Amino acid sequence: MRAPSRHALLFLALCLAPFAAAAGAFGVSPIRVDLDPSARTALVTVSNDDERKLYFQVKLFAWTQSPSGEDRLDASDDLIFFPQIFDVEPKDKRLIRVGLKDSATGRERAFRLFIEELPDPNEPAPGRAQIAVRLRFGVPIFLSPGKGEAKPEITAIDAVKGALRVAIENRGDRSIRFEEVTAKSGDRVVARAVGWYVFPGTTRTFSLPVAAADCPVSPPLEVHASADGKDVLHRPADVSSALCAP
Secondary structure (H helix, E strand, O other): OOOOOHHHHHHHHHHHOOOEEOOOOEEEEOOOEEEEOOEOEEEEEEEEOOOOOEEEEEEEEEEEEOOOOOEEEEEOOOEEEEOOEEEEOOOOEEEEEEEEOOOOOOOOEEEEEEEEEEOOOOOOOOOOOOEEOOOEEEEEEEEOOOOOOOOEEEEEEEEOOOEEEEEEEEOOOOOEEOOEEEEEEOOEEEEEEEOOEEOOOOEEEEEEEOOHHHOOOOOOEEEEEEEOOEEEEEEEEOOHHHHOOO
């Protein structure tokens, strides 16, 4: 998952003013952490790009997916992380250390480390005409035993009300993040969906809307899914006539 840029965070704060108490501009890197027996700890850097001191709290959530691919977050203390509350001076940086409590065994596990801005304790609370807007970013953390791989497969393709529904199952031991899922008629892309993670043992269904301007869709139609800049899955779809049905 690509993190919002620092410019995007600042733009959000500016768009919400003057009805919102301004949020700070900060950056987080890296935007993904992988832990295993050979890399038991990692550092996350929080950069304050603002002109004022910013205050933060850090919370850890276990990140799971239902068998149908729906995301779920539950508060967790299965990893060590500190500091949990801190401040960063203007144009300065602060490190958060994340580490294993126990050995990593079995299938890969996922977490989200949320870094959330806190109100400045030295400023008055926002008035009635303001809403306190605070930004947060959840760093994905993946904990694995250091072996295994993702084994994704397109298991179903259906046409529903002007859209393709593409089910991708992961039968492996590691997660995979798809960048996008597309449907092509020859060299022409007629439908596209933003990708997402598919965890081990889950099936996620991606919905690819088909615009009226792209109808009718000429066969043959093929679905592609890309990850790490490569086309890793493709499968013919025999649903061209159903896509543009009234």
